[in-house]
Amino acid sequence: MAKPAxxxxxxxxxxxIIGxxxxxxxxLKSDMKHFRALTMGKALVMGRKTFESIGKPLPGRHTIVLTRDPAFAVEGVRVxxxxxxxxxxxxEVARESGTDAVMVAGGGEIYAAFMPLADRLEITEVDLEPAGDASFPEISPTRWREETRHDFPKSADDEAAFAFISYVRR
Ligand SMILES: NC(=O)c1ccc[n+]([C@@H]2O[C@H](COP(=O)([O-])OP(=O)(O)OC[C@H]3O[C@@H](n4cnc5c(N)ncnc54)[C@H](OP(=O)(O)O)[C@@H]3O)[C@@H](O)[C@H]2O)c1
Structure with missing residues (x-):
C-alpha cells in the first residue's frame, strides 16, 4: 500500500483568517458536512488549542492532538x-484502519508547521473578510495548483458564498 498522504x-x-x-x-452547514465526509474514518491531527475549542474527539475519527504539555491526556485521543x-x-493509524491519508485539521500554528509536508490541500474558500487572530499560510501559486473547484452561493444554511478547492503540488 502507498504511503498515506x-x-x-x-x-x-x-x-x-480561519478563527x-x-x-x-x-x-457554514455545508462546510461542516464536507469536513465530516473528508475526515470520516481517518486519522485527524489537530493542535491542542483547536482540540480544546472542539472540546472532545470527533466521532468516527482517530484524533491525534499535538501538544508540548506532558500532562495532556484525554480518553480516546492519541498525543x-x-x-x-x-x-x-x-x-500508523491510516495503515491500521485501511485508509489512505492523514488529515490535518488546524489551527493556524499546526497548518503552518504541516504546510511544507502536505501532499494536498482541501480548502473551503469563504467569501468573507473577517477580523481574527488565526490564519492559514499563503498558498503559493508557484507551489500549488488548483485541481478542482466547486462554487456555492450564500443560502439559509450557509452565511456566505464559498468554494471547495482541492490543491495539489506542482
Ligand atoms: N477555519 C478552519 O478550518 C479552522 C480549523 C481549525 C482551527 N481553526 C481555528 O484556529 C484557531 C486555533 O489555532 P491556533 O494557531 O491558535 O492553535 P492550534 O494550532 O490549534 O494549536 C496550537 C497548539 O498546538 C501545540 N503545538 C503547536 N506546534 C507544536 C509542535 N511542533 N509540537 C508540539 N505541539 C505543538 C501547542 O500546544 P500546547 O500549548 O499545549 O503545547 C500549541 O499551543 C481557532 O480560532 C480555531 O477556531 C480554524
Missing part, C-alpha cells in the same frame, strides 16, 4: 509531541 483541511476567509478567540467565526511524531502516529 498528508492532507490539510481548512476553511479559509478571503483574507486568510478568532479560539473559535470559528462563520456558520503527539512533534510534527514528525504526529505524522508517524497518523500514518
Amino acid at each position: 498528508v492532507i490539510l483541511v481548512a476553511a479559509v476567509a478571503k483574507n486568510g 478568532a478567540d479560539n473559535r470559528l467565526i462563520w456558520r 503527539a509531541r512533534s510534527v514528525e511524531d504526529a505524522i508517524a502516529i497518523g500514518q
Whole structure:
C-alpha cells in the first residue's frame, strides 16, 4: 500500500483568517458536512488549542492532538509531541484502519508547521473578510495548483458564498 498522504483541511476567509478567540467565526452547514465526509474514518491531527475549542474527539475519527504539555491526556485521543511524531502516529493509524491519508485539521500554528509536508490541500474558500487572530499560510501559486473547484452561493444554511478547492503540488 502507498504511503498515506498528508492532507490539510481548512476553511479559509478571503483574507486568510480561519478563527478568532479560539473559535470559528462563520456558520457554514455545508462546510461542516464536507469536513465530516473528508475526515470520516481517518486519522485527524489537530493542535491542542483547536482540540480544546472542539472540546472532545470527533466521532468516527482517530484524533491525534499535538501538544508540548506532558500532562495532556484525554480518553480516546492519541498525543503527539512533534510534527514528525504526529505524522508517524497518523500514518500508523491510516495503515491500521485501511485508509489512505492523514488529515490535518488546524489551527493556524499546526497548518503552518504541516504546510511544507502536505501532499494536498482541501480548502473551503469563504467569501468573507473577517477580523481574527488565526490564519492559514499563503498558498503559493508557484507551489500549488488548483485541481478542482466547486462554487456555492450564500443560502439559509450557509452565511456566505464559498468554494471547495482541492490543491495539489506542482
Ligand atoms: N477555519 C478552519 O478550518 C479552522 C480549523 C481549525 C482551527 N481553526 C481555528 O484556529 C484557531 C486555533 O489555532 P491556533 O494557531 O491558535 O492553535 P492550534 O494550532 O490549534 O494549536 C496550537 C497548539 O498546538 C501545540 N503545538 C503547536 N506546534 C507544536 C509542535 N511542533 N509540537 C508540539 N505541539 C505543538 C501547542 O500546544 P500546547 O500549548 O499545549 O503545547 C500549541 O499551543 C481557532 O480560532 C480555531 O477556531 C480554524
